[in-house]
Amino acid sequence: MVFIENESARKSTYKKRKRGILKKAKELATLCGVPVGVIIDSPYDSSMEVWPSRVDMDDVVSQWQRLPEMDRTKKMLNQKTYLEQRITKGTEALNKLNKENKELEMKEIMFDCLSGKIAPSSIDRNDLVGCSNVIDQYLRILKRRMEILTKNDGASSSSAHAAATTSADMPIVEMGSSSTAFCDMIRQQQMQNNLNHAVMDLDLD
Amino acid sequence: MVFIENESARKSTYKKRKRGILKKAKELATLCGVPVGVIIDSPYDSSMEVWPSRVDMDDVVSQWQRLPEMDRTKKMLNQKTYLEQRITKGTEALNKLNKENKELEMKEIMFDCLSGKIAPSSIDRNDLVGCSNVIDQYLRILKRRMEILTKNDGASSSSAHAAATTSADMPIVEMGSSSTAFCDMIRQQQMQNNLNHAVMDLDLD
DNA sequence: ATGTCTATTTTTAGTCA
DNA sequence: ATGACTAAAAATAGACA
Numbered sequence: 347m348v349f350i351e352n353e354s355a356r357k358s359t360y361k362k363r364k365r366g367i368l369k370k371a372k373e374l375a376t377l378c379g380v381p382v383g384v385i386i387d388s389p390y391d392s393s394m395e396v397w398p399s400r401v402d403m404d405d406v407v408s409q410w411q412r413l414p415e416m417d418r419t420k421k422m423l424n425q426k427t428y429l430e431q432r433i434t435k436g437t438e439a440l441n442k443l444n445k446e447n448k449e450l451e452m453k454e455i456m457f458d459c460l461s462g463k464i465a466p467s468s469i470d471r472n473d474l475v476g477c478s479n480v481i482d483q484y485l486r487i488l489k490r491r492m493e494i495l496t497k498n499d500g501a502s503s504s505s506a507h508a509a510a511t512t513s514a515d516m517p518i519v520e521m522g523s524s525s526t527a528f529c530d531m532i533r534q535q536q537m538q539n540n541l542n543h544a545v546m547d548l549d550l551d
Numbered sequence: 552m553v554f555i556e557n558e559s560a561r562k563s564t565y566k567k568r569k570r571g572i573l574k575k576a577k578e579l580a581t582l583c584g585v586p587v588g589v590i591i592d593s594p595y596d597s598s599m600e601v602w603p604s605r606v607d608m609d610d611v612v613s614q615w616q617r618l619p620e621m622d623r624t625k626k627m628l629n630q631k632t633y634l635e636q637r638i639t640k641g642t643e644a645l646n647k648l649n650k651e652n653k654e655l656e657m658k659e660i661m662f663d664c665l666s667g668k669i670a671p672s673s674i675d676r677n678d679l680v681g682c683s684n685v686i687d688q689y690l691r692i693l694k695r696r697m698e699i700l701t702k703n704d705g706a707s708s709s710s711a712h713a714a715a716t717t718s719a720d721m722p723i724v725e726m727g728s729s730s731t732a733f734c735d736m737i738r739q740q741q742m743q744n745n746l747n748h749a750v751m752d753l754d755l756d
Numbered sequence: 757a758t759g760t761c762t763a764t765t766t767t768t769a770g771t772c773a
Numbered sequence: 774a775t776g777a778c779t780a781a782a783a784a785t786a787g788a789c790a
Contacts (some may be wrong), residue, residue, distance in 0.1 A: 347581050351666040352757090359786080360583040362757095366784060367579055369573045372587075376552045381589060382572075387586035438616070567765080571767065652782075700790095 357390050364388075452476040562595050657681040 350356035364386060375382045392492065455473055458464045554642055555561040580587045662704060663669045674682065 347578060349584050355786090356583055358758095360579070360585065362785065363575070363579050363582070367572065367575045370568070370575055373552060374568050374572055374591070377555050377568070378561050379554050380565065383587075383588075383590040384576075385588040391586060416630050441559075477711075514608070536783095560769090563774090567768065574767095 360390050448476060565595050653681060657684070660688065 350359055367386075368384060371382045371384045374380060450471065455464070455469060456477055457464050459469070555564055572591075573589060576587050576589045579585060657678065660669070660674060660678055663676070664671050664682075
């Protein structure tokens with residue numbers, strides 16, 4: 347763990363790892379329903395990277411694009427078996443993608459609905475079922491988050507501040523008002539999300 | 552990537568992954584000399600996790616706050632835009648996989664046909680078209696390889712060997728020391744392909 | 757610069773004490 | 774709940790196009 351001297355190697359590493367860390371942040375937020383914020387004073391990118399929860403760079407998909415390369419050392423007699431393996435793998439990946447894609451489509455329908463772009467009544471019957479699954483999922487997360495936010499609403503910002511500084515897990519810096527502002531920003535964002543979800547719920551009931 | 556319902560599993564995951572993400576943040580800061588800040592509104596730890604790197608969190612945050620509103624909102628894409636991007640990417644990946652999968656299936660049919668496992672006449676009409684494409688492709692490769700091998704017939708076996716192995720278009724059989732044997736094999740294969748191809752042509756007409 | 761691929765290292769989920 | 778362990782999955786460095 348040392349500063350990378352080589353300019354281009356450093357930049358390359360930066361880009362890769364930045365992607366990695368933002369992905370991690372998103373995962374932590376998703377899996378555990380926890381507000382996470384990341385700020386990177388990006389010297390290689392014209393502006394500063396800010397990541398509030400729920401925004402993900404990209405590339406969850408590219409994993410599936412990477413299917414194992416044809417193994418050219420296999421004997422031709424084995425090729426059939428090999429192809430079968432690949433078909434199995436490919437089909438699995440396909441199903442996974444199909445599933446994910448469908449969920450995304452459901453989500454988009456939901457958002458179109460929210461923005462009034464389409465009327466809830468115009469949604470296809472099948473899609474409604476998918477939508478409600480997605481919504482149920484959102485609601486579970488939402489519920490959990492609401493609990494947390496409500497619980498923290500009563501506490502003053504100073505107590506949060508004090509708590510933060512006494513956590514001994516790792517080096518902690520004194521948090522000033524701007525950090526608090528950042529946290530507030532994250533909360534706002536989540537409140538906004540919550541609101542959206544609530545509206546969706548109403549629309550579909 | 553879904554919210555973990557089970558309480559204790561979630562907490563366990565949270566702790567592990569929090570450790571992970573903070574480690575990543577430190578690494579990014581160290582390797583690339585970049586100011587990084589992470590905030591986690593830690594519901595399981597009774598306090599908020601804040602991780603500053605070489606610069607104070609406040610510096611990073613206030614720098615972020617100084618950014619023009621435009622830049623800020625530009626970086627934070629809203630959910631809908633984000634979902635649209637993901638859908639586009641997902642669909643692209645899907646198409647790619649579909650295409651690749653179809654080709655693999657064609658190849659498998661072909662090999663089944665070659666090994667006599669299925670009769671050419673039993674092949675679905677649509678598949679026949681796909682098969683013949685695949686076969687044409689194989690034939691082109693074979694032809695090219697034949698040319699190379701024939702041209703090198705006079706030369707030493709090692710050179711023929713080299714020429715053949717550097718053609719990486721298609722998986723090939725493990726080769727013995729004699730290039731003649733290899734040629735024979737290819738010829739046989741090609742004849743068989745021709746035969747099958749012809750049969751299919753007949754079927755299609 | 758950008759993306760892809762592969763070999764290697766690292767992280768993580770699950771399990772058990 | 775905590776820590777240790779392991780198989781499996783993911784991230785990454787380095788090479789290459």
